[in-house]
Amino acid sequence: MxxxxxxxxxxxxxxxxxxxxxxxxxxxxxxxxxxxxxxxxxxxxxxxxxxxNSYVHRAVKAFTSITAALAISIIAPLDFLYRYMAAAITFITVYLGISKIKIKxxxxxxxxxxxxxxxxxxxxxxxxxxxxxxxxxxxxxxxxxxxxxxxxxxx
Ligand SMILES: [Zn+2]
Incomplete structure (x- = not known):
């Protein structure tokens, strides 16, 4: 409720x-x-x-994925293009990872x-x-x- x-x-x-x-x-x-x-x-x-489906759950999921992607794009010792790709992959992985977690x-x-x-x-x-x-x-x-x-x- x-x-x-x-x-x-x-x-x-x-x-x-x-x-x-x-x-x-x-x-x-x-x-x-x-x-x-x-x-x-x-x-x-x-x-x-x-x-x-709650707003909070989706907000946390988006926030965590974006933060992880940003962190990777800052710390990864790669060239620009690879850095960008690493960030994109991180975003998708974290986002899907959180979606996969079975929560009660x-x-x-x-x-x-x-x-x-x-x-x-x-x-x-x-x-x-x-x-x-x-x-x-x-x-x-x-x-x-x-x-x-x-x-x-x-x-
Ligand atoms: Zn509640």
């Missing part, structure tokens, strides 16, 4: 309620609020990476375990590098809102 737009809207709604409830307790900087919104957006659509619809990325792991990891990284836990918490809220909308509460 829930398409891309519904998940984003519900994620933002979920975050608004959370922020409203905590408005007396925490005060966020503009920077934290902006980052938080981006992370809620990402989190609210992230679990659908395991849906073959509403599998691991739709579990509380996935949410907890990704949230803890992001809180750790954001605290280390940005001195704020807000991006990690926002990502967690986004993922949680997705699971709520999909009604998936398995571990």
């Amino acid at each position: 829930g398409d891309f737009k519904e998940h984003v809207l519900f994620g933002l709604f979920f975050a608004m309620i959370f922020m409203y409830l905590l408005k007396e307790v925490v005060s966020l900087t503009t920077w934290e609020i902006s980052l938080g919104f981006i992370m809620i957006f990402l989190g609210s659509v992230m679990p659908d990476i395991d849906h073959k 619809h509403r599998g691991f990325t739709h579990t509380i375990t996935f949410c907890t792991l990704v949230t803890s990891f992001t809180i750790l990284l954001s605290t280390l590098f940005l001195q704020t836990a807000v991006p990690g918490i926002a990502l967690g809220l986004g993922i949680l809102s997705h699971l709520v909308l999909d009604r998936e509460f398995k571990f």
Whole structure:
């Protein structure tokens, strides 16, 4: 249940309620609020990476293939023409490779375990590098809102 737009809207709604409830307790900087919104957006659509036809899945597939092709075209010690061919082959291989992976619809990325792991990891990284836990918490809220909308509460 829930398409891309519904998940984003519900994620933002979920975050608004959370922020409203905590408005007396925490005060966020503009920077934290902006980052938080981006992370809620990402989190609210992230679990659908395991849906073959989802927008997120296709976006990640395109992004990964293009990045791999670009990386090859930069690092390959070849002449221009071969470099170009190597990049094209890499693009096709990665793209088809990802398409071949058999992923379970509403599998691991739709579990509380996935949410907890990704949230803890992001809180750790954001605290280390940005001195704020807000991006990690926002990502967690986004993922949680997705699971709520999909009604998936398995571990
Ligand atoms: Zn989903």
